[in-house]
Amino acid sequence: xxxxxxxxxxxxxxxxxxxxxxxxxxxxxxxxxxxxxxxxxxxxxxxxxxxxxxxxxxxxxxxxxxxxxxxxxxxxxxxxxxxxxxxxxxxxxxxxxxxxxxxxxxxxxxxxxxxxxxxxxxxxxxxxxxxxxxxxxxxxxxxxxxxxxxxxxxxxxxxxxxxxxxxxxxxxxxxxxxxxxxxxxxxxxxxxxxxxxxxxxxxxxxxxxxxxxxxxxxxxxxxxxxxxxxxxxxxxxxxxxxxxxxxxxxxxxxxxxxxxxxxxxxxxxxxxxxxxxxxxxxxxxxxxxxxxxxxxxxxxxxxxxxxxxxxxxxxxxxxxxxxxxxxxxxxxxxxxxxxxxxxxxxxxxxxxxxxxxxxxxxxxxxxxxxxxxxxxxxxxxxxxxxxxxxxxxxxxxxxxxxxxxxxxxxxxxxxxxxxxxxxxxxxxxxxxxxxxxxxxxxxxxxxxxxxxxxxxxxxxxxxxxxxxxxxxxxxxxxxxxxxxxxxxxxxxxxxxxxx
Numbered sequence: 001x002x003x004x005x006x007x008x009x010x011x012x013x014x015x016x017x018x019x020x021x022x023x024x025x026x027x028x029x030x031x032x033x034x035x036x037x038x039x040x041x042x043x044x045x046x047x048x049x050x051x052x053x054x055x056x057x058x059x060x061x062x063x064x065x066x067x068x069x070x071x072x073x074x075x076x077x078x079x080x081x082x083x084x085x086x087x088x089x090x091x092x093x094x095x096x097x098x099x100x101x102x103x104x105x106x107x108x109x110x111x112x113x114x115x116x117x118x119x120x121x122x123x124x125x126x127x128x129x130x131x132x133x134x135x136x137x138x139x140x141x142x143x144x145x146x147x148x149x150x151x152x153x154x155x156x157x158x159x160x161x162x163x164x165x166x167x168x169x170x171x172x173x174x175x176x177x178x179x180x181x182x183x184x185x186x187x188x189x190x191x192x193x194x195x196x197x198x199x200x201x202x203x204x205x206x207x208x209x210x211x212x213x214x215x216x217x218x219x220x221x222x223x224x225x226x227x228x229x230x231x232x233x234x235x236x237x238x239x240x241x242x243x244x245x246x247x248x249x250x251x252x253x254x255x256x257x258x259x260x261x262x263x264x265x266x267x268x269x270x271x272x273x274x275x276x277x278x279x280x281x282x283x284x285x286x287x288x289x290x291x292x293x294x295x296x297x298x299x300x301x302x303x304x305x306x307x308x309x310x311x312x313x314x315x316x317x318x319x320x321x322x323x324x325x326x327x328x329x330x331x332x333x334x335x336x337x338x339x340x341x342x343x344x345x346x347x348x349x350x351x352x353x354x355x356x357x358x359x360x361x362x363x364x365x366x367x368x369x370x371x372x373x374x375x376x377x378x379x380x381x382x383x384x385x386x387x388x389x390x391x392x393x394x395x396x397x398x399x400x401x402x403x404x405x406x407x408x409x410x411x412x413x414x415x416x417x418x419x420x421x422x423x424x425x426x427x428x429x430x431x432x433x434x435x436x437x438x439x440x441x442x443x444x445x446x447x448x449x450x451x452x453x454x455x456x457x458x459x460x461x462x463x464x465x466x467x468x469x470x471x472x473x474x475x476x477x478x479x480x481x482x483x484x485x486x487x488x489x490x491x492x493x494x495x496x497x498x499x
Contacts, residue, residue: 001061001085003054004182007231008068008075009169010047017041020049021069024058028065028077034058041070045228046162052233060085061255076175080182081120084255093254093458094118095320096181099125099188099369100399101168104133105407106142106451106473108173110400113470113480114453115177122181123260125369126188126324127402128230129164131155132204142474154193154204155218161225169229178231185230186248186262188324188370192222195282195340197269199242202276211276216242243267249303251310258458259314262322263307268300273344282339291339294347308352312359317490318458321366326375327394329383332439341370346383354381357391362491364392365463367456372399373448374467376486376495380442390442390493395465395486397454398447401473405432405448444495450483463488464498 010020019038026032034057039049049068058064061084068075084090096119101108114122131154133145145167150156155164168174177183193201199219202211209215219242227236227246236246248267252260273296274288275281290296299307311319326341327349342349356364366379374397378390398404433446450469457464467483485498 001083001088002056002058003052003233004058004064004066004080004082005231005233006049006051006053006066006068006078006080007178007229008049009166009229010041010049010068010070012041012047012070017043018071022049022051022066023069024053024064024066026064028079030065030067034064046166046225048228050228050231058082060088061090076179078179082182083252084257086253086255088255090255090257091459093257093456094120095123095260095456095458096121096453097123097125097367097369097397097456098400098453099397100127100372100402101174102127102130102190102399102402103168103171104130104143104145105403106401107476107478108171108400109470109473109476109478109480110451110453110468111171111177112173112477113468114455115173115180117455119181119455122177122183123322123367124183124185125322125367125397126186127190127369127399128185128187128226129161129168130190130402131161131164131193131201132190133164152206154206155221156206157218158221158224161222162228165225165229183231184252184260184262184322185232186264186322186324187226187266189266189340191226192219192266195272196266197271198267200271202272202282203278212271220245249306253316256316257460258318258320259310259316260320260322261307261310261314263299263303263324265298265324268303269298269345270296272339274339283337285336285339286334287336287339291344292347296345297348298342298345299348304348304352308355311356311364312361314361317460318363318365318463319361321364323366323368323394325370326368326396327366327379328375328377328440328442330436330440330443332435338371350381353379353391357381361391363463363488365488366392366394367454368394368396369399371396371448372402372404373446374398374450374452374454374469374483375443375447376445376465376484377440377443378493378495383442386441392493393488393495395454395456397467398450398452398469400453401451404451445484445486447483452480452483461490463490 024035148160189196194203199216223246249264273290330337379392436446452469455466464487466485469483471478487496
């Protein structure tokens with residue numbers, strides 16, 4: 001309510017770097033400056049300036065403007081809104097949320113259009129970067145990234161990860177979105193490596209590493225680069241091991257109206273239950289006995305206990321879960337689509353959801369990314385019990401650019417990020433919705449043929465979710481159209497179609 005994280009990066013070739021001045025003003029012309037200061041430009045942090053500012057001069061739920069000045073040159077003007085005070089009463093909250101922005105697969109038209117929306121904040125659910133450069137699924141795409149400094153197609157060290165963030169950050173649409181709104185960011189897997197767990201990533205390994213090789217130094221490099229380039233109040237301590245050097249799970253209170261609880265579903269999770277090979281183990285799999293191990297965890301015990309305590313104790317009307325991977329079960333007949341999702345951790349999922357239900361927690365809504373698909377449906381502790389009443393709702397946003405099922409089918413690809421058995425049979429992705437919903441009756445809406453973003457309108461009576469789809473990602477400056485609008489009434493676990 002009285003703070004913000006400001007970020008910039010400066011290229012300074014002078015042997016003696018000049019300080020970077022900053023200003024926060026109530027007006028865009030900077031005639032009413034409320035805070036100002038200077039920061040040291042740190043080459044050890046990839047020439048970034050990241051300021052976690054907290055000061056009583058800033059008022060809750062208020063809009064401010066900011067800029068940086070270096071060697072007499074001012075940056076473009078940015079804008080942000082502070083959070084409401086925890087006891088503050090606000091009539092309405094509007095959030096935009098996005099996920100999965102593979103630079104090498106398309107233009108950021110979704111970010112350009114979201115920047116034009118009247119939202120209070122933007123939530124990024126992960127896959128801010130993709131670790132691969134010129135991978136098979138990125139070849140022939142709309143645009144290309146420059147090669148990694150190491151010359152490999154996946155990062156080998158800190159400089160490779162920094163190169164990816166610098167490259168992504170040069171996109172004008174991404175810059176515009178950051179300049180317009182304060183952003184709440186978590187990571188998913190591609191900030192380190194596809195389907196990663198802890199310090200292991202099972203895919204795209206080079207040299208002597210395999211799908212089961214721990215890579216603590218590389219995990220630490222990924223943590224550090226994320227911390228340097230993402231405007232989040234999450235300190236990085238290089239003296240600590242990779243699993244203690246940073247903590248990204250945290251909570252955000254929007255007055256009495258809503259609380260957003262953001263979790264980390266990569267750093268502390270166990271590996272896939274049935275093996276690391278793609279076909280028949282992680283994807284398109286019948287599962288295995290180990291999947292039901294009650295000791296398996298995605299969140300880790302410390303984070304899980306913190307999450308449950310935070311949600312059940314929240315006095316806010318709406319409890320929003322910034323969740324990285326799909327919570328709802330996703331099967332076609334006896335075949336699970338993807339055990340990298342919560343389907344690989346059913347015991348912990350059941351424990352969390354049943355505990356929230358038994359505590360009488362209401363208005364639980366999971367905001368999910370990862371699958372490159374617009375989906376909405378119901379959260380249940382036991383998906384094998386068709387008679388069990390759901391305890392919450394999941395609203396998954398499609399990708400900004402990353403390949404969805406229609407992209408994969410049209411291009412004849414077989415990506416590990418969102419496989420479906422029907423894809424291999426040549427069934428068009430935009431025709432899959434009836435089959436997916438029939439096989440998964442808890443799924444209310446399914447569309448894996450669009451790219452875009454979501455906007456939530458929240459008040460005391462209801463949460464309204466508007467899915468927006470851009471016309472194309474293969475060329476810049478595309479238009480945008482409503483895809484689906486749904487409403488969740490306060491106090492009811494129910495999804496109402498509006499249009």
